[in-house]
Amino acid sequence: MYTLHIGNKNYSSWSLRPWILMRELGLPFDEKITPFHVPGFPAFSTFSPSAKVPCLHDDGTVVWDSLAIAEYLAEKHPGVWPRDAKARAWARCAAAEMHSGFQDLRNTCGMNVGLRIELPAIAPGLQANLDRIAALWTEGLQRFGGPFLAGPAFTAVDAFFCPVAFRVQTYGLKLPKPALDYVQRLLALEGMKDWYAAGLQEPWRDGPHEDDVRRSGKVLEDLRAV
């Protein structure tokens, strides 16, 4: 049985990636949430050598990076990446580009699933990131026929862009229609609905994450229950 350590569902974009991948592929796992900076919870370093989430434990093997988790699972289960070699190469490029890039989107639009935020303006760096995401998604959807990025099935490349779907929702980001339709498809996944609902119920607030979001724009709504 896999154990997947994650952070707050409201904030942790990195945690969402392997979580939604495993959920959508139907791979059973034991979920362990450790919220950011809450006394009484263990430090991330007690279960992850990089002191970061997510971290997968599999019978003594510790896999401490989201993309490495995808590759680890891909060796054991079908469906993590597309079966077609060209689609698989494309999917790995797009997921790895997300893994290392899109700094402006990350910095300006920190994931906070329960808030709705109005950005005062779209800075050029953020717009460039959005343009690249639109181009990448459009290419994948057209080339491999949709409804997911690399073809008919949800694979790891979709999982890597699931946090972007929540960001688009929180910040009302503008994208071309095919890209916004894809966002809606991601948000409608059972796993995404469950993650979202759980995020709204979390009682924890993390100062740095809250500050980042409020620095970026004006809070229009806070849908969190607690």
Add this chain to the structure above:
Amino acid sequence: MYTLHIGNKNYSSWSLRPWILMRELGLPFDEKITPFHVPGFPAFSTFSPSAKVPCLHDDGTVVWDSLAIAEYLAEKHPGVWPRDAKARAWARCAAAEMHSGFQDLRNTCGMNVGLRIELPAIAPGLQANLDRIAALWTEGLQRFGGPFLAGPAFTAVDAFFCPVAFRVQTYGLKLPKPALDYVQRLLALEGMKDWYAAGLQEPWRDGPHEDDVRRSGKVLEDLRAV
């Protein structure tokens, strides 16, 4: 025949990763250098959908991310990752951690193989990155027996840390002895010596890259020939 598009050898840390991987594994490729911001050379966007280097072309398949290149090659050639499953999981985690992280090291110590720089001080974020690198390398070297990070052979995880070796050399970064010994082993590879020598001979200077380095510290030596 593979074609690998790269940027300047003096600057492009991302390009070095697949280049040294293919060199050390003995995979033949046609190297195409496009320097940063030099009139007369094509824009990166003409050969790479992300407009970034590196980018591998293989008979119509375009693989535009360094880590995705490693996985693409791993499907076709032995030796990209360690053969042992536990070493392979570890190697993928360490490479992916480098791929997405170590921002302070990247920002403060931009790769510039031909310069020797004195940093005025080591900021806490940079020290945290160096501590993590030392811990990671020490763990790999001890656990898998060396002389490379995941065992007896040079694999993709070593390729991902080759740019760090040049950074340690350029900035005189302090690391524990086993980590510095590993840096020396990387710098002594034939491929690394060839890359370094070629970098010193490049005639191009890129303003943003040069400015970054000079903002970080004092130039002690410029070993570039031209």
